[in-house]
Amino acid sequence: xxxxxxxxxxxxxxxxxxxxxxxxxxxxxxxxxxxxxxxxxxxxxxxxxxxxxxxxxxxxxxxxxxxxxxxxxxxxxxxxxxxxxxxxxxxxxxxxxxxxxxxxxxxxxxxxxxxxxxxxxxxxxxxxxxxxxxxxxxxxxxxxxxxxxxxxxxxxxxxxxxxxxxxxxxxxxxxxxxxxxxxxxxxxxxxxxxxxxxxxxxxxxxxxxxxxxxxxxxxxxxxxxxxxxxxxxxxxxxxxxxxxxxxxxxxxxxxxxxxxxxxxxxxxxxxxxxxxxxxxxxxxxxxxxxxxxxxxxxxxxxxxxxxxxxxxxxxxxxxxxxxxxxxxxxxxxxxxxxxxxxxxxxxxxxxxxxxxxxxxxxxxxxxxxxxxxxxxxxxxxxxxxxxxxxxxxxxxxxxxxxxxxxxxxxxxxxxxxxxxxxxxxxxxxxxxxxxxxxxxxxxxxxxxxxxxxxxxxxxxxxxxxxxxxxxxxxxxxxxxxxxxxxxxxxxxxxxxxxxxxxxxxxxxxxxxxxxxxxxxxxxxxxxxxxxxxxxxxxxxxxxxxxxxxxxxxxxxxxxxxxxxxxxxxxxxxxxxxxxxxxxxxxxxxxxxxxxxxxxxxxxxxxxxxxxxxxxxxxxxxxxxxxxxxxxxxxxxxxxxxxxxxxxxxxxxxxxxxxxxxxxxxxxxxxxxxxxxxxxxxxxxxxxxxxxxxxx
Numbered sequence: 101x102x103x104x105x106x107x108x109x110x111x112x113x114x115x116x117x118x119x120x121x122x123x124x125x126x127x128x129x130x131x132x133x134x135x136x137x138x139x140x141x142x143x144x145x146x147x148x149x150x151x152x153x154x155x156x157x158x159x160x161x162x163x164x165x166x167x168x169x170x171x172x173x174x175x176x177x178x179x180x181x182x183x184x185x186x187x188x189x190x191x192x193x194x195x196x197x198x199x200x201x202x203x204x205x206x207x208x209x210x211x212x213x214x215x216x217x218x219x220x221x222x223x224x225x226x227x228x229x230x231x232x233x234x235x236x237x238x239x240x241x242x243x244x245x246x247x248x249x250x251x252x253x254x255x256x257x258x259x260x261x262x263x264x265x266x267x268x269x270x271x272x273x274x275x276x277x278x279x280x281x282x283x284x285x286x287x288x289x290x291x292x293x294x295x296x297x298x299x300x301x302x303x304x305x306x307x308x309x310x311x312x313x314x315x316x317x318x319x320x321x322x323x324x325x326x327x328x329x330x331x332x333x334x335x336x337x338x339x340x341x342x343x344x345x346x347x348x349x350x351x352x353x354x355x356x357x358x359x360x361x362x363x364x365x366x367x368x369x370x371x372x373x374x375x376x377x378x379x380x381x382x383x384x385x386x387x388x389x390x391x392x393x394x395x396x397x398x399x400x401x402x403x404x405x406x407x408x409x410x411x412x413x414x415x416x417x418x419x420x421x422x423x424x425x426x427x428x429x430x431x432x433x434x435x436x437x438x439x440x441x442x443x444x445x446x447x448x449x450x451x452x453x454x455x456x457x458x459x460x461x462x463x464x465x466x467x468x469x470x471x472x473x474x475x476x477x478x479x480x481x482x483x484x485x486x487x488x489x490x491x492x493x494x495x496x497x498x499x500x501x502x503x504x505x506x507x508x509x510x511x512x513x514x515x516x517x518x519x520x521x522x523x524x525x526x527x528x529x530x531x532x533x534x535x536x537x538x539x540x541x542x543x544x545x546x547x548x549x550x551x552x553x554x555x556x557x558x559x560x561x562x563x564x565x566x567x568x569x570x571x572x573x574x575x576x577x578x579x580x581x582x583x584x585x586x587x588x589x590x591x592x593x594x595x596x597x598x599x600x601x602x603x604x605x606x607x608x609x610x611x612x613x614x615x616x617x618x619x620x621x622x623x624x625x626x627x628x629x630x631x632x633x634x635x636x637x638x639x640x641x642x643x644x645x646x647x648x649x650x651x652x653x654x655x656x657x658x659x660x661x662x663x664x665x666x667x668x669x670x671x672x673x674x675x676x677x678x679x680x681x682x683x684x685x686x687x688x689x690x691x692x693x694x695x696x697x698x699x700x701x702x703x704x705x706x707x708x709x710x711x712x713x714x715x716x717x718x719x720x721x722x723x724x725x726x727x728x729x730x731x732x733x734x735x736x737x738x739x740x741x742x743x744x745x746x747x748x749x750x751x752x753x754x755x756x757x758x759x760x761x762x763x764x765x766x767x768x769x770x771x772x773x774x775x776x777x778x779x780x781x782x783x784x785x786x787x788x789x790x791x792x793x794x795x
Contacts, residue, residue, distance in 0.1 A: 115232060116179075116232065117192075117227040117228070119221065119222055119224060119225050121222040122185065124221070130160075131146055140202075147230060147235060158174070160175075161176060175234060176231065191219075192227070192266035194226045196269075199278060204270075258295065266292075266300075267289070267292035270303055271303070280362075290358050313374070331358055364650045409449060413452070416459075419649065419654055421459050425456050450470070450473035451469070461732045477491055493511065497536065503773055509540050512540060515536070516537065519533055531556075531557040531564070532557070535575065538550045542578070542581060542582055547586050554578045554579045558575035558579065573617075576598040577595070587627070622641065622662060626666055638659060639659075651686070652686055663679045664676045673712045684705065699724075706749075726742035744763065759787075759791045
């Protein structure tokens, strides 16, 4: 049998791509006209390279001489196109998987063009591997076992990315992105972010984007799903590709850096997507009437307010507290219908504003907002409703952060009383109140009462939630913290290991709660003086925090802080300073200069200088810490610690008069807040006596 061979000229520009217009018209038509295929067919179904039978893609160039080598028959699909409306120099590379449906791919590309108004679909050319690589050669190489050497293939890929300069990655579906499980896809995304002059854009079908917008009841889960890249667990169609990509990553950037880079990009995309959706809806506020003249203002305002709430929640979850405040406060500017639902929605907003202020260390404003929420709930729901109890708990948490432990206990006990009445003793919310009461006793140093409350919470959680639940893990974690406070490191270790085991089983390795367990086990090793194992655990925590939250997050700063503390204990003051300065840099960026965590960093840097015998610089840092503490919580144990440390600085210099003055300030606060029998109070009394003896 003979066939007529057709020869097309070599492309004048390369690499070429297929126009979005052509894909949504002619290519889709060819798919739908093929027996057994339709718009829901995947690329793998459209062109199955496991068999010799040509699919839609190989059929196009089956009798065409490849213009790239000008000798062999069988051309890439894109090489069979000539018209400017169909093919041209690639605008961007499209990164996707062959398991995606053609309809979803086309919808994604069309939406991308429409979101960039200057992109003419007839002049937007997509380099997509299924059409732009010669699938005849790919099939033949597979049959002959002549795969292109990985190094050569990687260089071809890298230069293609560099020459095009823009990669559009399709994330789909949002709640279980296959893209992030394919090794080539993850590697393409990383390459696009690191290749000089190249940009990466994330895209998804419009229906998926809307699903994301409506699925943010659990923001932390959304961010976890969409930033769970772990290239070492990814898959590839060709095992040799998987092995070689992982080896390349391992010897160059490393798994952690690559994963963190891709996850940070996705986290940023999530926030940008919500902001863009909000701004788009906000811009349409003037066009809210149906064609029949029915006014849709109320519905539109409600949708906009709830989207604004979701944007604020994303910002809050990612540690961008100032931006979160802007969005939450914008909601309250809207005049919404005073229905019961809207009133309760407003209460929810006030509570979230209170949470943001709490994270910022602005406790007075946090109390104001939580009380606004409580007032609404009290009026609408009554004094004995579970939502009312939640506001009492939130107020209690603020008092605890301020060091006003008795006021905190009053609020937590009010919450518990309501929950026992409304929900009964065997409910997870009731357990949470016991837990909060236990936390307050714990920070007071009242470890026996803390254990009683924590065990009440644990008993309920085991009964209601079972042994394998994050809340149950939290109870074991908190009991471990009490044992640590008592200096019983062996029992503390046992409890923290129980918490870690549950968290690894239920939440997985890449979760902030798992990082917390590694951190706490590190603290136990620290308490025991086993500094090498402490560093191992804290670094595990840091790796997770970097992956889950990125470099600019309070939890990441905490890990740097803890590593710095271990170096300090080892007498490695230079490395201690490096880590504490990393923590300070993040805290200044995230929290600002007037936050308790920022104060802690100044204190710890001061302690390092003190350890080095540099008392002047130590006093400078201690005073920075004290200035913040006096501003945000003057009668707090941490403020007493600042006075205590300044006293130590003077003591180190031999200035016992000033040391005595500072020790007395510390003692006064500790007597007031902690009582005469607390170990810190006893330490202060000893310091005072010691300074007096030196004068």
